[in-house]
Amino acid sequence: MSPPYxxxxxxxxxxxxxxxxxxxxxxxFVAQFAIGGGILLTYFEWxxxxxKEPHARAFLNSFFRVLVLISFxxxxxxxxxxxxxxxxxxxxxxxxxxDQFHWLWATEWTFFCLEILSGYLFYRYAEILSGRSRLxxxxxxxxxxxMSLFWINGILSWQLTPDGWTQSGNVWAGFLNxxxxxxxxxxxxxALTIASLMACVVINATPQLDRxxxxxxxxxxxxxxxxxxxxxxxxxxxxxxxxxxxRSWALGGSAAMTLFLTIAVGASLLIGLYALIGLVRQxxxxxxxxxTLLVALAFGATAGGEFVREGVRKPYTIRQTLxxxxxxxxxxxxLRQVGCVSGDPYPLRDAADYPNDQLKLGARxxxxxxxxxxxxxxxxxxxxxxxxxxxDQKRMNIAKLQHTKPxxxxxxxxxxxxxxxxxxxxxxxEGEPKQWPLSQNKAVLGRxxxxxxxxxxxxxxxxxxxxxxxxxx
Amino acid sequence: MDRVFPFGLPVATQTYLVLYVVxxxxxxxxxxxxxxxxxxxxVDRIVGGRLATSERPxxxxxxxxxxxxxxxxxxxxAGVAPLxxxxxxxxxxxxxxxxxxxxxxxxxxxxxxxxFYMLYLGKTPWFDARPRALQLVVRIVALAxxxxxxxxxxxxxxxxxxxxxxAGFYGSRQFVYTxxxxxxxxxxxxxxxxxxxxxxxxxxxxDRRVREGAETARDVRTLALxxxxxLVLLAASLIWYRSVLPASGRASLATPAAGLYLWFGPVAIxxxxxxxxxxxxxxxxxxxxxxxVTIGVPGFALCAIVLRxxxxxxxxxxxxxxxxxxxxxxxxxxxxxxxFFVLNAAVITYCVVLVRRGLAGRPPVESA
Numbered sequence: 001m002s003p004p005y006x007x008x009x010x011x012x013x014x015x016x017x018x019x020x021x022x023x024x025x026x027x028x029f030v031a032q033f034a035i036g037g038g039i040l041l042t043y044f045e046w047x048x049x050x051x052k053e054p055h056a057r058a059f060l061n062s063f064f065r066v067l068v069l070i071s072f073x074x075x076x077x078x079x080x081x082x083x084x085x086x087x088x089x090x091x092x093x094x095x096x097x098x099d100q101f102h103w104l105w106a107t108e109w110t111f112f113c114l115e116i117l118s119g120y121l122f123y124r125y126a127e128i129l130s131g132r133s134r135l136x137x138x139x140x141x142x143x144x145x146x147m148s149l150f151w152i153n154g155i156l157s158w159q160l161t162p163d164g165w166t167q168s169g170n171v172w173a174g175f176l177n178x179x180x181x182x183x184x185x186x187x188x189x190x191a192l193t194i195a196s197l198m199a200c201v202v203i204n205a206t207p208q209l210d211r212x213x214x215x216x217x218x219x220x221x222x223x224x225x226x227x228x229x230x231x232x233x234x235x236x237x238x239x240x241x242x243x244x245x246x247r248s249w250a251l252g253g254s255a256a257m258t259l260f261l262t263i264a265v266g267a268s269l270l271i272g273l274y275a276l277i278g279l280v281r282q283x284x285x286x287x288x289x290x291x292t293l294l295v296a297l298a299f300g301a302t303a304g305g306e307f308v309r310e311g312v313r314k315p316y317t318i319r320q321t322l323x324x325x326x327x328x329x330x331x332x333x334x335l336r337q338v339g340c341v342s343g344d345p346y347p348l349r350d351a352a353d354y355p356n357d358q359l360k361l362g363a364r365x366x367x368x369x370x371x372x373x374x375x376x377x378x379x380x381x382x383x384x385x386x387x388x389x390x391x392d393q394k395r396m397n398i399a400k401l402q403h404t405k406p407x408x409x410x411x412x413x414x415x416x417x418x419x420x421x422x423x424x425x426x427x428x429x430e431g432e433p434k435q436w437p438l439s440q441n442k443a444v445l446g447r448x449x450x451x452x453x454x455x456x457x458x459x460x461x462x463x464x465x466x467x468x469x470x471x472x473x
Numbered sequence: 474m475d476r477v478f479p480f481g482l483p484v485a486t487q488t489y490l491v492l493y494v495v496x497x498x499x500x501x502x503x504x505x506x507x508x509x510x511x512x513x514x515x516v517d518r519i520v521g522g523r524l525a526t527s528e529r530p531x532x533x534x535x536x537x538x539x540x541x542x543x544x545x546x547x548x549x550x551a552g553v554a555p556l557x558x559x560x561x562x563x564x565x566x567x568x569x570x571x572x573x574x575x576x577x578x579x580x581x582x583x584x585x586x587x588x589f590y591m592l593y594l595g596k597t598p599w600f601d602a603r604p605r606a607l608q609l610v611v612r613i614v615a616l617a618x619x620x621x622x623x624x625x626x627x628x629x630x631x632x633x634x635x636x637x638x639x640a641g642f643y644g645s646r647q648f649v650y651t652x653x654x655x656x657x658x659x660x661x662x663x664x665x666x667x668x669x670x671x672x673x674x675x676x677x678x679x680d681r682r683v684r685e686g687a688e689t690a691r692d693v694r695t696l697a698l699x700x701x702x703x704l705v706l707l708a709a710s711l712i713w714y715r716s717v718l719p720a721s722g723r724a725s726l727a728t729p730a731a732g733l734y735l736w737f738g739p740v741a742i743x744x745x746x747x748x749x750x751x752x753x754x755x756x757x758x759x760x761x762x763x764x765x766v767t768i769g770v771p772g773f774a775l776c777a778i779v780l781r782x783x784x785x786x787x788x789x790x791x792x793x794x795x796x797x798x799x800x801x802x803x804x805x806x807x808x809x810x811x812x813f814f815v816l817n818a819a820v821i822t823y824c825v826v827l828v829r830r831g832l833a834g835r836p837p838v839e840s841a
Contacts, residue, residue, distance in 0.1 A: 004565060007572045007643040072546050073589045080549065081582045083556065084571065088579065091568040098560045103806030106492075109553050110810070110817040116550045117821050120543050121828050129831040136827060140820060171805035347644040 003331050005344045006091050008367050013378025016089045016371070021310060023085055025303045027078040029194065032187060032302070034071035035149050036195025037063070038119075038142035040224055045138050049131045053220055055213040061126070062206045063199060068123050072116065090372060092326040093317040100171060101155045108151035115144035149187060157183045160242055160313050166320050182238035189227045189234070190302065193271065196224040197295045204288030215285050222279035228272040235265070243319065246312035249407065257311050264304030267297045314407035315459055323409035323459070325369050332412040332457040340413035341368050355427075355436045362424030365417045376428055387429045394422045395444070399451035402460045410457055415448035474730035474786060478779050481730070483795050485802035489562050494778050496554035501774050503548035505669030508623060510537040510544065511588075511616040513670070513699075514595070518609040532692040536677045537670075542592040549585070561801055563633065563789070570633035574625070577648040581625045588618030627658050630781075634788045654722075657714035664710050665777065667703035668745055671696050672770040679758050684832075690756050697749040700766075704746055711738075718784075725787030731780055738776035744769030 011019060041060060048056035086094040098105070122129075122137040129137070154175040158165065165174030199221040203214050239247050249257045271294055278284040286294075315323050322328055327335065341364040348367075354360045366376065375381045386394055397404040398418055401411045411418060419439055427436050479487045479494075517534040559567055571578055591614050594600055600608060632642070632650040642650065674696055681687040715723070726735060748765030752758050786794075 006565075006569055007639065009572055009575045069593065073586060073593075076546065076549050077582055077586050077589070080553065080556070081579075084579060084582065087568050087571045088575065091572065095560070095564050095568065098557065098564070099801050100804055101806070102557060102561050102801070103804065103810040105557055106554065107806065107810045107813045109550075109557065110813045112553060113550055114817045114821055114824075116546055118824050120546065121824055124543070125828050125831060129828065133827050133831055137824060140824060144817075345640045347640060349644060349646050 002334060002338070002343050003327055004092065005346065005368075007346045008371060009088055010349070010371075011375075013375055013381075015373065015375060015379035017310075017373055018379060020082075020085050020089045021307060023078060024082060024310075025299075025306045027075070027082050028306055029299055029302045030071055030075040030078060031149075032191040033194045033198055034067065034075050034115075035142075035145040035188070036191035036193070036224070037067045037071065037198070038115075038138065038145045039192060040195040040199055040221065041067070042135070042138040042142045043224070044220065045131075045135050047220060049135065053216065055209060055217055056220070058208055058213075059199075059203060059206060059217050063202045064123055064126070066198070066202050068119065072119065076116070090317055090324075090326050093322060096318060096322060097155060097159075100165075100174060101158075104151050104155065104171070104175060108148055111144045111147040111151070115141055115148060118144060146188070146191075149191070150184060153184045153187060154180050159316075159318050160246065160309070162319055162321065178241040179238060182234050182241055186231065186234040186238055189231055190298075190305075192224045192227055193275075194295070194298050194302075196221045196275075197271070197291060197298055199224075200286050200291035201288060201295060204286075204291060211285075215283075218279070218286055219283055222275060225272075225275035226280060228268070228275060231268060231272065242312065245406065249312050249314075250308055254311070254407065257308055260304040260307040260311070262304075264301045264308065267301035267304065271297050271301070315402065315409040325372050325409055325412075327369070327409065327412050329458060332410050335412040336414060336452060336457060338414075340365060340417050344368060353432075355434060356438055358420045358438050358440075359424050359427055359436060361417065362420035362422075362427075365413055365421045366424060369412060370421075376425075382425055383428045386425055391422060391426060394425060395419070395448050396451050398422065399448050400455040402458075403455060406460045409459060410455060411452065412457075415445040415452065418448050418452070419445060474728050474783070474791075476729055477733045478730040478783055483799060485798040486562075486795050488802070489558055489798055490782060493555055493558035493562055494775070494782065496551065496558060497778050498771060498774055500548060500551040500555055501778065502669055502673070502771065503544055503551055504619075504623075505666040505774075506544045506673050507541060507548055508616075508619050508663070509666040509670030510541050510674075511592075511612065511619055512667070513537055514541075515609070515612045515616050518605060518612050532678055532681060532687060532689050533674055533696055536674065536681070538595050540677070542589065542596065545585075545589055545592060562794070562798070563785070564797070566633040566636065566789070567629075569639055570629045573632060573639060573642055574629060574648060574650065578625055578629060581622045584618040584621045588615045588622075591615035591618070623662060624659060627655060627662070630785075631655060631658070634785060636788075653717045653719070654714060657710060657717050660710035661707065661714055661777070664703050664707035665773065668700045668707070668766075669770050669774065671700040671703075671749070672745075672766045675752075675758050675763055675766060679763065682758075689758075693752055693758055694756065697753045700749045701746065701753075704742055704749075708742060721787065722784050725784050726780065728783070728787075730786075731783045734776040734779045734783075738773055738780070741769045741772030741776060744772065 041064060044053065044056040044060050044063075047053035048060070083094065118137050118141040122134065122141060126134055126137075154177070157179040158174045158177050161177045161179040162174050163178055164170065165177070167173075200218050203209065203217045203221065206214075209217070239250065245253075250261050252258050274294065279286060313319060313324075317324055317326070320329070327340075341361070344364060348354075348360055348363055350363075351360055354363060366374075366382070370382065373380060374385070377383050386397070389397060395418065398411055398421065399415075401408045413421075423436070423439050427433070475481055479490045482490065514534060514537055517531065521531060521534060591611050594611055595608075595615070600611065603611075628650050631652050631654065632638070635650075635652065638650075675693075678687075678689045678692055678696070682689050718726075725731065744765045746769075748762040748769060751765065752762040755762070
């Protein structure tokens with residue numbers, strides 16, 4: 001079984017994961033703002049109709065304008081952008097997701113249509129509608145937005161915890177996976193939090209409201225921050241639902257994962273303490289600058305959380321199904337026999353830059369197996385990561401890649417492929433000299449073959465990984 | 474493909490193809506409104522000042538400026554479904570074309586965001602207070618963004634079909650693709666956009682006249698003339714397109730799969746011409762005109778989209794595609810989709826009815 005080959009784009013010194021991660025974080029933040037914003041607006045409409053908040057209507061109009069201009073435009077287009085960007089980074093990942101969940105994605109689309117239409121009707125006609133009609137439109141808008149989250153959450157959480165689906169292939173076993181509910185509830189609270197903080201910004205920026213009105217509205221908006229109390233429990237539930245090795249990396253096994261988790265937890269804690277003690281309990285006034293700062297903190301928390309969610313999936317993009325470099329576990333053994341780029345029809349764009357064919361092969365191996373997460377000399381560059389290794393260290397560490405670093409997939413190529421990659425890294429490290437000798441020593445290739453055989457063709461087993469992390473190896 | 478499209482194909486392929494065609498049709502009707510509406514506003518900024526008087530508002534421009542942001546939002550939302558189904562149907566070729574065009578393709582997103590905000594800007598009091606030259610710039614930027622998006626889709630589609638060129642295209646570091654049919658195709662879609670916008674606008678003008686007693690005779694005449702000219706140009710573009718189509722493409726169009734649509738396409742254009750000529754003659758939008766145009770526009774769009782698929786399937790390894798579709802059809806969730814499709818369609822209809830009731834007897838809201 002050979003993988004399908006796609007043309008691979010070169011992002012220069014920028015790591016592809018950083019590009020899709022950056023866009024993803026921005027999209028998630030805006031999308032969650034849209035979801036929480038709908039619920040907040042429904043709450044304020046209800047307050048206005050019950051006569052509990054005299055300034056609610058004035059706020060509603062200005063907030064809905066912000067919601068429409070941000071979420072309807074940037075939110076919708078970055079959503080499509082995420083799709084296109086995922087195709088750019090890993091067409092195979094999005095392809096498998098579409099294969100498995102296209103009817104659920106289509107279902108999400110029906111809710112997306114309802115969200116956009118009910119939202120726009122409210123935006124355009126709210127002033128001439130009866131109270132009941134206004135509330136109906138807002139309830140439908142909020143429900144549709146949340147249902148959109150419901151469907152996409154199942155697909156995204158499946159990537160990390162496909163558990164039952166892996167055995168049965170049943171779409172519902174994949175959708176209602178172990179991390180589905182904690183993830184959905186956690187994201188719902190995040191959505192409420194972002195909307196509440198954004199509301200505080202908008203309230204401060206609404207000129208027709210006096211200080212007293214603003215204080216009253218801020219107090220109402222801060223009620224939506226109360227569910228943050230549940231965040232620690234949902235966080236623990238989520239962590240307990242993910243695989244042991246993924247959890248281990250987030251909780252100390254990987255310095256980067258732990259750092260980002262700390263950022264997410266720390267930022268959430270700061271927001272939560274300020275919100276619950278300052279805004280809810282002591283009814284403090286929050287000015288525009290502070291509210292904006294809290295929104296920035298919420299963005300930081302979202303960024304940290306999303307980074308961890310994406311990072312702890314390694315070495316997979318879909319656990320047990322597809323490695324980060326878009327190779328299926330079942331394909332590794334065959335690629336070890338036939339070579340990983342023997343079926344790749346796409347030439348090198350910079351072939352003339354390499355002094356010999358072995359380096360050209362190395363460049364193609366790098367492009368196919370490594371370039372999705374690494375650059376050569378830029379961000380997460382292999383020249384830096386493996387630059388100080390001796391040449392034999394490179395050979396062995398790459399041959400036993402899944403054991404060298406448990407979050408790396410196994411090397412999927414022949415000993416010639418591997419040696420070509422090692423020569424490429426060494427040549428790069430040496431400053432790309434014009435002349436470079438071929439490395440064709442049979443004894444070297446034999447040693448690589450032996451290391452490849454010792455490493456096996458499967459990823460490091462989860463228990464082994466967790467054990468290795470605990471042991472500090 | 475020895476039977477009329479989509480018959481003669483396995484059920485799985487048929488299902489995905491029909492869903493793709495229907496959702497793309499909805500998307501096209503909306504995007505046609507956006508494209509032609511934006512073009513109309515550019516022309517309006519160039520010549521409108523001379524034609525307009527305060528007593529005689531230009532209804533087409535007023536309505537287009539008012540509704541374009543929503544139409545674009547709806548078009549993008551509607552576009553998500555065909556984007557999903559095209560991935561199921563033609564995954565490898567669609568993804569490859571995306572990847573080959575790389576940043577040129579991805580630039581479409583910021584272009585659409587800029588275009589979107591230009592449309593919103595065009596509804597603000599700030600815009601109304603600016604000099605006409607600046608207003609023209611805003612309108613041109615919006616139109617340019619949408620033209621870029623349309624061109625990108627055409628380019629992507631054609632590159633996805635040209636399997637033999639992929640490796641060479643990649644190696645050459647090119648990011649712009651054209652073939653013999655590119656400009657003729659663009660001309661067909663652009664010329665089809667104006668009559669599409671005119672159909673929706675006709676109903677909007679009628680609504681204004683019925684609800685507010687607005688005097689729309691001059692607008693109907695202008696709209697009808699624009700639609701008739703566009704339809705004539707559309708016919709010419711179709712002849713141009715056929716003349717540049719390679720022999721393999723002509724062979725695909727000669728199969729039974731295309732026959733019905735090749736016949737109904739010109740009929741649909743004729744329906745539109747009859748409708749608009751009737752409106753010109755009566756100096757108003759008669760029921761006959763509205764019905765003829767409302768049959769003709771989606772009818773032509775359906776034929777064009779189906780023929781596009783017939784041409785595409787003619788260049789694909791159909792057996793390999795069918796195998797993939799049959800494997801994909803086994804995943805669950807179809808009935809959930811159908812149930813929520815019906816339910817949400819009903820809820821959307823209810824929302825519209827709710828607003829129509831609220832609108833009854835009340836003045837429209839211009840500032841939304």
